Amino acid sequence: MFSKTANRLAIFLLFALAVLPLLAGIGYALLYSLGVTGALKTGFTFEHWKKLFTENNVLASFLYSAAIAAVSLLVSVSVSLWIALTNHQRFRKGALSYLIYLPLAFPGIVAAFFFFQFLSKSGILSRLFFQLHITHSIDGFPDLTNDRYGIGMIVTHCFLSIPFFVLLFVNFINTERITAYLQLSATLGAGSRKSAFRVAIPMLLRKSLPNIILYFIFMFGAYEIPVLLGRSNPETVSVMAVRKLQKFNLLDIPQGYAIAILYTVVVFSLIVLMLKSRKIAYDL
Amino acid sequence: MKFADIRTLLLVIISVIFLSCSGPAEKKADTANLSWSQIEQQAKGATLTMAMSMGSKNINYYMSNYAVPAMKEHYGITLNIVPGQGKTIVTSLMGEKEAGKEVGQIDLCWINGETFFQLRQIDALYGPYVQQLPNFKYVDTANPIIKYDFQQEVKGFETPWSLSSFSVIYDTARVAQKPVSMQDFETYWKQHPGKFTISNDFSGMTILKSWLIELAGGGNALDGPFDAAKYEKYSTLLWAWMNRNKQYFWKKGETFPASGTVVSQLYSSGEIDFCLSFNDAEVDNKVAEGLFPASSEAIILQSGAIQNTNYIGITANSGNKAAAMVVCNFLLSPEAQLRKANINTWGARTVLDLNKLEKEWQEKFDTLPKIKHGLTASDLNGRVIKEPDPQYMLKVFDDFRKKVIEAN
Numbered sequence: 202m203f204s205k206t207a208n209r210l211a212i213f214l215l216f217a218l219a220v221l222p223l224l225a226g227i228g229y230a231l232l233y234s235l236g237v238t239g240a241l242k243t244g245f246t247f248e249h250w251k252k253l254f255t256e257n258n259v260l261a262s263f264l265y266s267a268a269i270a271a272v273s274l275l276v277s278v279s280v281s282l283w284i285a286l287t288n289h290q291r292f293r294k295g296a297l298s299y300l301i302y303l304p305l306a307f308p309g310i311v312a313a314f315f316f317f318q319f320l321s322k323s324g325i326l327s328r329l330f331f332q333l334h335i336t337h338s339i340d341g342f343p344d345l346t347n348d349r350y351g352i353g354m355i356v357t358h359c360f361l362s363i364p365f366f367v368l369l370f371v372n373f374i375n376t377e378r379i380t381a382y383l384q385l386s387a388t389l390g391a392g393s394r395k396s397a398f399r400v401a402i403p404m405l406l407r408k409s410l411p412n413i414i415l416y417f418i419f420m421f422g423a424y425e426i427p428v429l430l431g432r433s434n435p436e437t438v439s440v441m442a443v444r445k446l447q448k449f450n451l452l453d454i455p456q457g458y459a460i461a462i463l464y465t466v467v468v469f470s471l472i473v474l475m476l477k478s479r480k481i482a483y484d485l
Numbered sequence: 486m487k488f489a490d491i492r493t494l495l496l497v498i499i500s501v502i503f504l505s506c507s508g509p510a511e512k513k514a515d516t517a518n519l520s521w522s523q524i525e526q527q528a529k530g531a532t533l534t535m536a537m538s539m540g541s542k543n544i545n546y547y548m549s550n551y552a553v554p555a556m557k558e559h560y561g562i563t564l565n566i567v568p569g570q571g572k573t574i575v576t577s578l579m580g581e582k583e584a585g586k587e588v589g590q591i592d593l594c595w596i597n598g599e600t601f602f603q604l605r606q607i608d609a610l611y612g613p614y615v616q617q618l619p620n621f622k623y624v625d626t627a628n629p630i631i632k633y634d635f636q637q638e639v640k641g642f643e644t645p646w647s648l649s650s651f652s653v654i655y656d657t658a659r660v661a662q663k664p665v666s667m668q669d670f671e672t673y674w675k676q677h678p679g680k681f682t683i684s685n686d687f688s689g690m691t692i693l694k695s696w697l698i699e700l701a702g703g704g705n706a707l708d709g710p711f712d713a714a715k716y717e718k719y720s721t722l723l724w725a726w727m728n729r730n731k732q733y734f735w736k737k738g739e740t741f742p743a744s745g746t747v748v749s750q751l752y753s754s755g756e757i758d759f760c761l762s763f764n765d766a767e768v769d770n771k772v773a774e775g776l777f778p779a780s781s782e783a784i785i786l787q788s789g790a791i792q793n794t795n796y797i798g799i800t801a802n803s804g805n806k807a808a809a810m811v812v813c814n815f816l817l818s819p820e821a822q823l824r825k826a827n828i829n830t831w832g833a834r835t836v837l838d839l840n841k842l843e844k845e846w847q848e849k850f851d852t853l854p855k856i857k858h859g860l861t862a863s864d865l866n867g868r869v870i871k872e873p874d875p876q877y878m879l880k881v882f883d884d885f886r887k888k889v890i891e892a893n
Contacts, residue, residue: 240579240607258891317747323756339756340679347740429747432740433685433890440743447572449599450879451606454576 227465234459241451249455258435259460263467266437269351269427270420273358278413280359281366282405286397289371304364309357310425316357317429320345346430353430358420365416366409373408374401414475418468438464515611516807521619524807530561531808535797536569536577537595540746543770543831551824556815562808567591571600571687578609581802589802592809597795598635601643602875604798611799611806613641618810620817625838631794635872636709643796644813647825647833650869651691651791652783652860654752654768655759659780666787667696667726674733680758682735685885688745688761691791693881694873697723699788704870711876720880724888731889741890753777766832768858783859789870790860794836819846828854 232238236246253259291297307315319325327342336342346353374380379401386396406413427437436444438460445457516524539545548566556562569577574594581589596604604610615621624645625631631645632638639645655663664670674681683689698707700719707715731738735757742748745761752760753776762768762783771777797816799809815821819842822835839847855861 238583240582256887321751321754321756323751323754344736347736347742349739428743433743433886434740447576449572449882451572451575451579451603 230458230461234455250459253456253459261435262438262441265435266421269354270417273355273420277359277362281363284367285370289374292371301364304360312357312361313426313429317346320353347432354426357426369409370405373405410478411475414471418471528560528808528811531805532563533592533808534565535593536567536574536591538570539568547831560811575603579607588804589800591800592803594798596798597793599875599878601634609801610642611801615641615644618814620814623837623841630792631836636874643798645794645836646797648794649763650765650860651763653759654762654781654783656778657780657782659758663784667699674730678733679735684745684748685741686744688763690881695786695788703788707873711874727889765834765859766828769828769856772858781858785868789868792869793872823849
């Protein structure tokens with residue numbers, strides 16, 4: 202009796218505090234983008250959506266954000282897999298087991314500022330190169346922040362996400378008895394390389410797929426890192442949405458809400474994908 | 486836990502939600518027909534929220550260690566300062582208006598120009614009330630920069646607080662001959678590629694507006710309401726000039742920093758030779774803090790120094806407008822203005838006409854520490870120009886993105 206009522210209460214609270222505000226927010230954003238609500242509403246119109254697609258590189262923004270997130274994840278997951286598989290014992294005790302948590306304590310904006318100071322042409326690394334006579338002036342240092350290839354953003358994303366994935370993989374190695382499988386494959390004659398690529402990595406990736414997708418969503422929607430380390434063009438989705446919502450022209454606000462709707466659609470699709478992949482992960 | 490307990494728990498949760506949704510105490514009557522002593526009476530014990538930019542430690546110190554305690558001590562008013570500027574304030578007030586909230590979260594806001602224009606657009610400011618403030622008699626009302634906020638007549642809807650002049654800061658040790666005209670800048674950029682940039686924000690847009698004015702003939706060429714034909718004519722020249730020269734900008738003009746803070750940081754680290762400022766005492770303050778080289782100086786551009794006034798607005802849905810007026814009156818007092826004008830505390834130019842003050846206050850203003858690196862009153866004499874209509878700002882911001890940033 203108690204658990205049934207408690208369950209109902211939990212569902213009610215989830216609905217009242219999480220689902221309802223979210224749905225209300227999406228509904229409001231949709232109505233705003235269609236000119237139906239808002240202090241400067243004009244009546245039902247597709248004008249704002251049309252403007253968004255004709256006057257802005259909105260598609261480029263979505264692709265650019267996805268590309269930055271995908272490359273960051275690829276680097277971060279690969280490096281984390283390598284660290285976790287080669288050094289997983291070291292994370293159980295000793296200094297490394299504490300140090301690995303350090304980057305996790307950095308908020309995005311602090312990490313972005315740190316890498317701006319570290320990687321820019323007049324930054325710490327550039328000064329060091331100059332002192333060591335590797336470069337002749339600060340202009341000789343390569344463009345690593347606000348750069349064409351998003352290197353500054355990718356490095357910062359990796360700095361923040363590698364410890365997370367290392368801890369996740371180390372945890373899976375221990376709980377899923379990966380080492381036992383590795384020993385088994387070794388006794389069956391597989392080399393260590395083959396064991397890693399055919400046994401450990403597929404198991405770890407499948408197990409962590411929901412987390413990888415969630416992290417993709419997180420990187421895709423990041424704001425502080427691209428606003429400081431990204432370029433003015435193309436912009437990431439969040440930077441573009443905030444510009445529309447918060448900069449000078451009030452008449453741009455409906456376009457900001459339209460971007461928010463598009464973003465929500467993308468994120469929901471990814472979450473559906475994640476729920477499916479979780480099924481795969483648990484079936485394993 | 487029994488069902489009755491759960492029902493009680495639910496009741497508590499729902500009540501908490503409702504209570505947290507309801508606004509502060511009752512709404513006080515408007516103040517138009519009250520005498521100043523009645524207003525002061527009504528203000529006693531009020532709690533107010535003021536939204537303002539909190540990006541400078543000098544400004545924060547002035548507010549939290551001087552204005553806030555003074556309001557408490559003299560009038561029993563609790564003044565809470567919250568961060569918020571420009572569109573954040575507009576969005577918040579718009580949201581409250583759309584939700585039909587009679588008593589809002591914000592009572593006072595620090596605004597100017599385009600925010601004033603937007604807040605008037607959505608009818609979110611209270612007024613006219615400024616003439617009722619006893620200290621308003623000291624204000625330099627003859628100054629058009631104070632009377633008009635971005636070409637819009639203020640009409641008593643915001644209290645002038647301080648004057649700010651736009652300037653370009655440069656390092657005399659690195660830049661042999663200071664550029665003033667667009668031609669001078671072009672020459673400098675070609676000789677020193679990568680050493681100049683502008684931010685994609687308010688200060689960056691102000692230098693673009695200054696150049697637009699220079700192209701239009703300088704001085705008051707863009708005064709008056711927005712003129713689309715004029716804008717089209719001169720902005721076409723401006724974008725062509727920018728596109729021709731942006732290859733000599735920082736990062737080859739392929740990207741522009743999002744904020745003026747980043748530009749200042751690039752200047753202080755020596756990556757670029759110039760930065761932009763809208764704060765008269767900024768160079769002196771930053772030199773004193775060791776952030777800028779001591780050889781930094783400020784430049785007035787060929788078109789003149791765009792000057793504007795920043796103001797305090799009272800929101801139309803403030804719960805206690807009388808108390809908000811008392812705060813405005815205090816911030817306008819000779820004592821508060823004197824303290825704010827001191828470059829060691831903040832260095833914001835006063836909006837008061839010193840000739841209207843008593844001798845004692847005039848002397849105090851005269852003995853304030855003088856600006857050494859930034860623009861002095863004599864530098865600015867005859868060189869000040871008004872902000873053009875806010876529509877110019879909106880158009881410049883949009884077109885800079887479309888015609889320069891995205892034209893790569």
